[in-house]
Amino acid sequence: xxxxxxxxxxxxxxxxxxxxxxxxxxxxxxxxxxxxxxxxxxxxxxxxxxxxxxxxxxxxxxxxxxxxxxxxxxxxxxxxxxxxxxxxxxxxxxxxxxxxxxxxxxxxxxxxxxxxxxxxxxxxxxxxxxxxxxxxxxxxxxxxxxxxxxxxxxxxxxxxxxxxxxxxxxxxxxxxxxxxxxxxxxxxxxxxxxxxxxxxxxxxxxxxxxxxxxxxxxxxxxxxxxxxxxxxxxxxxxxxxxxxxxxxxxxxxxxxxxxxxxxxxxxxxxxxxxxxxxxxxxxxxxxxxxxxxxxxxxxxxxxxxxxxxxxxxxxxxxxxxxxxxxxxxxxxxxxxxxxxxxxxxxxxxxxxxxxxxxxxxxxxxxxxxxxxxxxxxxxxxxxxxxxxxxxxxxxxxxxxxxxxxxxxxxxxxxxxxxxxxxxxxxx
Amino acid sequence: xxxxxxxxxxxxxxxxxxxxxxxxxxxxxxxxxxxxxxxxxxxxxxxxxxxxxxxxxxxxxxxxxxxxxxxxxxxxxxxxxxxxxxxxxxxxxxxxxxxxxxxxxxxxxxxxxxxxxxxxxxxxxxxxxxxxxxxxxxxxxxxxxxxxxxxxxxxxxxxxxxxxxxxxxxxxxxxxxxxxxxxxxxxxxxxxxxxxxxxxxxxxxxxxxxxxxxxxxxxxxxxxxxxxxxxxxxxxxxxxxxxxxxxxxxxxxxxxxxxxxxxxxxxxxxxxxxxxxxxxxxxxxxxxxxxxxxxxxxxxxxxxxxxxxxxxxxxxxxxxxxxxxxxxxxxxxxxxxxx
Numbered sequence: 001x002x003x004x005x006x007x008x009x010x011x012x013x014x015x016x017x018x019x020x021x022x023x024x025x026x027x028x029x030x031x032x033x034x035x036x037x038x039x040x041x042x043x044x045x046x047x048x049x050x051x052x053x054x055x056x057x058x059x060x061x062x063x064x065x066x067x068x069x070x071x072x073x074x075x076x077x078x079x080x081x082x083x084x085x086x087x088x089x090x091x092x093x094x095x096x097x098x099x100x101x102x103x104x105x106x107x108x109x110x111x112x113x114x115x116x117x118x119x120x121x122x123x124x125x126x127x128x129x130x131x132x133x134x135x136x137x138x139x140x141x142x143x144x145x146x147x148x149x150x151x152x153x154x155x156x157x158x159x160x161x162x163x164x165x166x167x168x169x170x171x172x173x174x175x176x177x178x179x180x181x182x183x184x185x186x187x188x189x190x191x192x193x194x195x196x197x198x199x200x201x202x203x204x205x206x207x208x209x210x211x212x213x214x215x216x217x218x219x220x221x222x223x224x225x226x227x228x229x230x231x232x233x234x235x236x237x238x239x240x241x242x243x244x245x246x247x248x249x250x251x252x253x254x255x256x257x258x259x260x261x262x263x264x265x266x267x268x269x270x271x272x273x274x275x276x277x278x279x280x281x282x283x284x285x286x287x288x289x290x291x292x293x294x295x296x297x298x299x300x301x302x303x304x305x306x307x308x309x310x311x312x313x314x315x316x317x318x319x320x321x322x323x324x325x326x327x328x329x330x331x332x333x334x335x336x337x338x339x340x341x342x343x344x345x346x347x348x349x350x351x352x353x354x355x356x357x358x359x360x361x362x363x364x365x366x367x368x369x370x371x372x373x374x375x376x377x378x379x380x381x382x383x384x385x386x387x388x389x390x391x392x393x394x395x396x397x398x399x400x401x402x403x404x405x406x407x408x409x410x411x412x413x414x415x416x417x418x419x420x421x422x423x424x425x426x427x
Numbered sequence: 428x429x430x431x432x433x434x435x436x437x438x439x440x441x442x443x444x445x446x447x448x449x450x451x452x453x454x455x456x457x458x459x460x461x462x463x464x465x466x467x468x469x470x471x472x473x474x475x476x477x478x479x480x481x482x483x484x485x486x487x488x489x490x491x492x493x494x495x496x497x498x499x500x501x502x503x504x505x506x507x508x509x510x511x512x513x514x515x516x517x518x519x520x521x522x523x524x525x526x527x528x529x530x531x532x533x534x535x536x537x538x539x540x541x542x543x544x545x546x547x548x549x550x551x552x553x554x555x556x557x558x559x560x561x562x563x564x565x566x567x568x569x570x571x572x573x574x575x576x577x578x579x580x581x582x583x584x585x586x587x588x589x590x591x592x593x594x595x596x597x598x599x600x601x602x603x604x605x606x607x608x609x610x611x612x613x614x615x616x617x618x619x620x621x622x623x624x625x626x627x628x629x630x631x632x633x634x635x636x637x638x639x640x641x642x643x644x645x646x647x648x649x650x651x652x653x654x655x656x657x658x659x660x661x662x663x664x665x666x667x668x669x670x671x672x673x674x675x676x677x678x679x680x681x682x683x684x685x686x687x688x689x690x691x692x693x694x695x696x697x698x699x700x701x702x703x704x705x706x707x708x709x710x711x712x713x714x715x716x717x718x719x720x721x722x723x724x725x726x727x728x729x730x731x732x733x734x735x736x737x738x739x740x741x742x743x744x745x746x747x748x749x750x751x752x753x754x755x756x757x758x759x760x761x762x763x764x765x766x
């Protein structure tokens with residue numbers, strides 16, 4: 001037989017009905033990875049891309065050189081942010097199931113990434129998230145009512161009814177607009193950071209991308225531009241193992257870690273336990289310090305697990321074992337931080353239950369307020385004529401004409417409704 | 428007033444804006460140290476430094492994405508895409524991001540980016556250096572699309588584009604960078620110095636976006652065109668010796684319907700000319716607009732003269748290019764049609 005090529009099609013270790021298998025995930029012991037100086041040269045720290053920075057050990061203690069020594073009071077705030085993010089997600093998912101919003105995306109299991117990074121960065125730093133970092137909004141103090149109103153496309157919707165749920169933005173909070181076109185924000189964040197450097201600011205940018213969308217050319221653009229101009233930016237790749245139904249092997253994760261792509265571009269790559277609040281906080285601090293002192297960008301691979309469906313339109317039981325999350329070796333980020341605080345004597349089951357009740361009541365109150373500004377089916381509604389605004393700063397003549405056409409059409413419809421009273425009124 | 432060709436006029440526009448507004452930055456492949464493959468940014472990096480005029484990696488998607496990020500962070504980036512034929516890797520960033528950022532954030536974020544890109548054929552560039560993709564961009568809501576036909580307009584429109592708070596795709600017909608090419612490659616080249624529109628003020632001035640210009644007044648037929656084809660149409664009109672009115676559209680989006688339709692309603696006859704391919708081309712929009720606005724004044728079916736619906740061929744350039752003979756034939760047909 002003459003040699004022939006054979007196409008390799010990546011296959012996940014387990015499909016529905018099979019035993020979950022995460023033996024492919026290399027995990028370093030907590031505290032084992034050395035913490036280099038923030039000015040270290042890329043070639044001297046390539047090992048960071050292969051290992052896994054972890055601070056919380058199996059006994060819920062914080063260990064090793066990467067321990068950021070965060071005050072217990074700050075850790076309690078972090079726990080609150082993560083728990084609020086999860087409860088908000090759970091509630092919005094339920095609300096979607098009741099048909100009260102059209103769509104939702106949860107971040108369950110990945111809360112430590114957004115919350116730890118949001119807390120490790122400065123309020124002036126500009127964030128370019130993907131759609132699974134709602135924890136950033138929570139950390140920066142966003143009123144949940146505003147997020148809910150966006151999901152409802154109601155009269156208080158920041159997007160004026162132009163976007164499907166979860167495509168938030170927040171100018172005042174320095175959080176960029178979330179795009180449904182994946183990965184586009186990654187090189188935009190680099191451009192933002194280049195501008196900060198051109199202007200000589202001390203603000204930096206951070207962006208998030210999934211391991212799946214790292215296959216997009218935008219990832220390559222971002223890495224190339226960040227490396228070329230040594231842009232003050234933190235590029236985060238959230239490896240949650242699943243891109244809808246394709247496992248991380250389909251993004252090229254079978255042969256090398258995603259963090260290893262960093263050194264290939266001349267950018268430090270750090271692989272971190274994404275479910276370890278303290279580890280994520282520590283590597284973010286490291287990368288932020290590096291960026292702020294013109295030592296260049298960092299690629300951080302957050303190893304985590306997408307505990308929920310991709311979105312409310314997805315059914316993961318069709319392509320992965322139902323109990324896969326239970327088998328995930330890095331656990332649940334909220335449970336781990338909670339256990340750490342309890343081990344420190346700074347938290348208790350009672351306080352946790354109390355906090356959970358308090359936050360649930362808060363989410364309920366927020367939803368009630370959000371609904372008062374209009375729902376999909378009733379209450380105050382946005383004026384459809386506003387759809388012609390903001391295409392350009394000033395409305396060009398063709399849009400003025402089209403708006404007037406719609407205005408006339410709507411007023412004719414309203415007249416017709418008035419002229420022909422309903423049967424109920426006649427009866 | 429100085430004599431400038433289109434390259435110098437565009438250079439002068441950026442020079443003026445870099446000098447006036449510290450937010451303006453230029454970025455693109457070869458635009459910095461070298462000054463651009465067409466020399467449009469020549470000398471600007473030397474004058475303003477490498478933080479204002481940046482050479483970039485060869486990555487059109489990255490250039491446009493970075494420009495968006497810079498725009499969000501308060502700069503006014505002018506990105507050069509070396510050939511319009513190379514713009515497609517950046518198309519997603521233009522269509523899904525740049526064009527809709529203001530809309531999707533209800534005005535909270537926007538990116539005032541100008542994308543300059545040389546377009547059009549007549550330079551033996553084959554299918555990868557000759558395209559006229561303006562219609563693809565006019566179909567996108569949220570960007571302005573501009574194409575000048577002479578040095579004076581080029582400078583004034585580029586300054587307007589850079590000053591605009593909305594994104595602009597600025598097409599530069601490269602065949603007329605050095606002179607007003609009339610479609611006959613066998614005639615000696617004519618420089619801009621002999622043309623009235625080659626007189627360009629040194630300082631700041633603007634030509635407004637969204638305004639067409641009647642470049643030749645006439646009473647019998649209207650030619651709607653833009654870019655290189657303005658000069659081809661002028662040659663065709665001279666060839667036939669007819670009393671045609673030529674309207675240089677200048678801004679494809681937003682379109683100056685009033686100027687166009689006032690002319691067509693006056694003459695009652697119309698020929699639409701562009702270099703780009705015909706099917707679903709920008710001419711289709713012009714013909715539809717004329718039909719909507721001028722139907723009762725029309726005395727003949729509106730004609731289109733365009734590139735053929737093939738990729739731009741290398742060896743058959745002058746059979747492909749819609750030269751003055753084809754424009755003249757269309758004018759004749761429209762003028763001879765019985766009312």
